[in-house]
Amino acid sequence: MLKLFDLHRSGNCYKVRLLLAFLGVAYEKIPIDANAGEHKTAAFLNISPRGQLPVLQDEARVIWDSMAILVYLAVRHGRGQWLPADPNGMAATMQWLALDQNEVRYGLGRARAITLGNPTRFAQLGNLEECREFAHTALEVLAGRLQTNEWLVDDAPTIADVACYPYVAMASEGNISTAPFPAVRRWLARIETLPGYVPLP
Template sequence: MITFYTYAQSGNCHKVRLFLNLLGLPYETRELNLAQGEHKTEEMLALNPFGQVPVLSDGDKTFSDSQAILVYLARRYGAEHWLPLDPEGLAKVVRWLAATAGEVQFGPAAARVAVIFRGEAPSDEVRNRSTRLLQAMSRTLALGEWLVGDEPTIADIAVFPYLSVAHHGLIDLTPFPRVRDWLARVAALPGFVPMPELTPAFAERLATVHASLSLKAA
């Protein structure tokens, strides 16, 4: 049995949840309260010395880091298209996996953290990083429906969560129709599950920051 240690509001955790569901795999969920430090207990540090989620246990094997977990699940349970075997396809998937720890993390993900966790507008640098990411995605998606190749890969799954809730960080996708169409294609995959709704506290912060920016623009 697969055990999935997670935090519902994390996009990095959600990409694993999404892929588990797309693969139709049964799993047990262990929701951790990060505010109470449940990811830093001795039990969790034994599973992941970095004290982070997500963590996935499959029998006697344990994996941490969302990208690493996606690779394991794709190779262990998925069809070949999720993680291509050919050198070119594999290299292109890895490039987008790297982007999730770079451009995505310091762009849309950072914008979301600023708004819903800290209650402040994202910085110009974060907005600019987000724009550059969206421009790069648009150029890539001009060549095909998916980030790599003719079928969905774990590159799409890895990038999807924080882009699907870009509005949480006040990042506007309106100028990027190819990205919006790509989001819709991912959402149409059999077994798809969306990011969970914001908690009331997070939703209140989003509304407050949005109202503050609207007043400044008026």
């Protein structure tokens, strides 16, 4: 059975749990005690050299980084639905994964980490003004697509939506409002009606 090394409050871990739920794939959740520094022990660094979560283990294969895990799960279990195989669809999906790992993460994700007082270097090295700028770019770019489309890629949900969803949905925890972006709010609500949806941490 798949094993997910997990940190409950993490949006990056949640996006993996969300895709697993949409796919209906069973897995064993292995909670890691980040407060006790379990993710920085030699044993954990052996499977995840950055000392970060999430990590997925599939038999002997170990995959770290949420983006890599989403791609792996979509190809392995997605029945062609969650990651388009054609060049345009695949490139578009990767483009949104890049937005997630840059503007969404360093804008909305980091604002949340700072505001919640996360004891990580990621939170400590950031500043809220920079976060707000990145967050605004992320929301504008998402809104640009979602004003005229229901989903980020083509006309069905993909891992692009799963990747970008968590930190946008939790924007208020970083004191960032999505109110000026109604199309983004409608998209959040759309994701929340998909079969298998699991609530945010």
